[in-house]
Structure formats: structure tokens, C-alpha cells
Amino acid sequence: MSALTASISKLEQEKNQLQIEKDELLAKLATKTITKAPEVIKPATKAPIVCPVDWHLFNNSCYFISRTTRDWPESQSFCQSKGGHLAIIHTAEEQTFLWDLLPRGHWNAFWFGISDEHTEDQWKWVDGNPLVGGFWEVGEPNNHIDEDCGYIVKTQVMERVAIRSWYDAPCSMYWPFICEKEMVAGASTAIPH
Template sequence: MSAAGSSPASERMYSKLIDDEAAGREERSRRPDVGHSVFPITAAPRLSGPGPYRLATICLATLCGVLLISIIAVTAHYKNKPEGAGEATAEVQKQTQDASVLMADIEKLRREKAELQKERDELQLSLHAAGSGKATDVIKPTSKATAAPVVCPVDWHLYNNSCYYISRITRDWPESKSYCESKGAHLAIIHTAEEQTFIWNLLPRGHWNAFWFGITDGDTEDQWRWVDGTPLGTPFWEAGEPNNHINEDCGYIVKTRVLERVATRSWYDAPCSMYWPFICEKEMAAGASAAMPH
């Protein structure tokens, strides 16, 4: 019989709780390990203090910190590496540009130096020409390197220390000799093959271009002498010359259009009365300037 004042619903709830408890005890009695466990659930001790979970948490946090630091370090390394490489590349490019500018400046200075040297040489030539009047051929004597140059006037050509003149007028041999002497010179005296070749190269080619020079055997036949009285020395006669064909006592040089003719076989003898152009020569002392009378 229920207590006074209790409701039928309360009684039903209470009866259900009692039935559930009885069903639980019956279920545990049917399981073989219930009640025989070495460590019954109700007897499990409670852990006091931090316990293994707290220690594991600390280790895990430490590991995470180490990993985080490693990630930050690696990120910083790879972040800074391209920047450093870029700075190095920029520095190399700058040095290359500086070197290019320097080479351009050096090349500019070389060109300016060459131009200055050219201007200096032209100025020296101008000053020399202004000081020597009409002089054209200039050469320094070989005997003394410090001596003044030999100077020839216009239309006279310098070889060693002599000036040579190729006339455009014709005279017989005696008149040619007098003309040269009036210029302070004489008919050309030729001692070497080099001198002969130099004079030959001054002569124009023609059908039969003949020029008197300073040799004669007028005093003694077949004894050729120069106008200064010295004996002939090394001759440069053409083959078969001199032949004294018609009282031929004076010598002349021939240059024709025949290219096979050579300078060292170009002398002929002819009558001194024939009219030919002529070759004058004036020896010059070192440092002298030839002023020929007109």
C-alpha cells in the first residue's frame, strides 16, 4: 500500500527504478569476469598530481616549438638567399658597367693623343716651310744626327747632300755647263749606281729623251773626265758606247719608252754641239740652304 499522498505516477517511477537495478545485478551475474577482476572498477586508484597526460602535453608542446623554430629558420634562409644573390648580381653588373666606361675613356684618350700628335707634326711642318720660303726637299745629313737639314729650292731634288736640277730648256754641252755654273752648280757628276738610278728616275720617258751631264773626253780622246777634272771611275755606258762615231766628245743620258732599258746602261757619247736638256748638281754642306740665282 502506498504512502498517503503519493501519486500513481510516482509509484510507477519508483517501481521502474527498482526493476532496472534488479536487471543490472542479474546481467552482471551472468558475465563471467564481473566480480572476478583483479582490479575491480570500483577499486581503481585515482591519479594525483600532473600525471602522464600532463607530461605528454609538455613534450608535445616542446616538440612543436622546436619544429616551429626550425620552420622559421629555414624560411628565413630561403627568403634571404635570393635577395643576397640579387645584390651580388647587381654588384657584378655595376662593376662591368664601370669597366666599360673606363675602357671607353682610355680609347678616347688614345684618339685624342693621336690627333694631338698629328696636329703637332703638321704645325712643325708649317713652321719649317714658313722659315725656309720655297724649299720643298728636306733631309737630315747622315754624318751628324744633330746637324741642321739640307734644304733645296723648288724644282731641285735632294739626294744625299746634293741638289739636282732637270732643265726644261735645251743647250749644247758648253752652254749647259755655263748655265749650271751660273746657278752656283755644275753639270752632274755621278759616282755610284744608286746616284745614277736616282737621277734616272727623275727623267721623263720619251721617244729619245737625252740629257747632258758632266763628262767629256774633249782634252784627250778616250780619257773621260768629269767637269771638276777627276777621272771617270765607274761608268754606266750602254753596250757599244762610247764609240766616237762622229767626233763625239761629250756624254749624255738617254731614257726612252722602252721599259727594258735600265739606269745603269744608259750613257752615250755625242757631238758637244747638239742641243739637249741637261742635269745640274750642287753639293750642299750640312745645314745649308740653297738659294740659286735666277
């Protein structure tokens, strides 16, 4: 019995170590994507995309992680006032890039640009396009208490991963949020503060 317990404990330690290594590899992959992005988007005749202060470049978009909290509609209005919208996340690379920017905490939640407020279980992005796939946590979305807006969670638990971090919640909750502004090379990057 004690041999089995020791074996289980050893396997759990190995699993945790592998999870940490996987998270580090995902972070490195996101970093490599970031460093390669300017080469991909920099035409010979135009200046490269430069994001404003406190905004982060990934592919052709600049992203802003708020430090203040608002409900989901107010978050979308704030992003629109900056010339963007709540973040629209289509790929695992984009999801991992954003998740890696978020601080860890007890339950750090950030609104992004998805909701099913018009038709239950028909999740749509803020640009009106339907969700295909997604990076929901197991068992989510669950519409537990009329939960029509999507958010990303990053906690102190190292086993949590970027590609399983979406939850649904009531749109009236106050959380920080993630804005996205699509950019074009050589365009003005002035975003009002």
C-alpha cells in the first residue's frame, strides 16, 4: 500500500513538472511568435506597426489589459472609445499570448469580446461573427446564473492552462478587461488616453 502511495506521489510530481515545462514551452512559443510578427507584417515601403504605451502587439493587433474594473457593456464602450473593441480571440497562439500577459491571482478574471446575450448558447463575438471552437474550461459555459458574457481566468494554480481558461458570467459583474485594436502597417497609432 505504501509503495502504491509513493508511486502515486511520484507520478503527481512528474505530472506537475511536465505541466510547468509545458507552460514554459507555450510561453516561449508565444514569445517567438511576438518576435517574428514584425518581419511578417513589415512591408518594404511602410513603417512597422507600433502600439501605443501600455498596448501589446500580436500579429496585426494591439491589445490593452485594463487595470480598472467595469461591467461587460462598459468595458466594450471603453474599448470602442479607444478605437477598438473587447478582444476577439481566434487561435491558441493569440489566446496564449494574451493569457501570458495576465497577472496570476486568487481569481483574476478579465472580460473579452464574446457573449450569448441575444440567444442563449449562441455565442457571438462583438463583431457579430459566431464563435467557432473556443478555449472554455471543462464544464463551461454553464449559464449557472444567467451568465451571458465571457471572461478569461488566471489563478495561482499552475496546472491551469491558457487554452482552458474561458468562463461565462453575468454581464453586470465588474472585472478588468482586454481591448483589441486592429492595426495596419504605417498607420497612425494614436489612441486617446
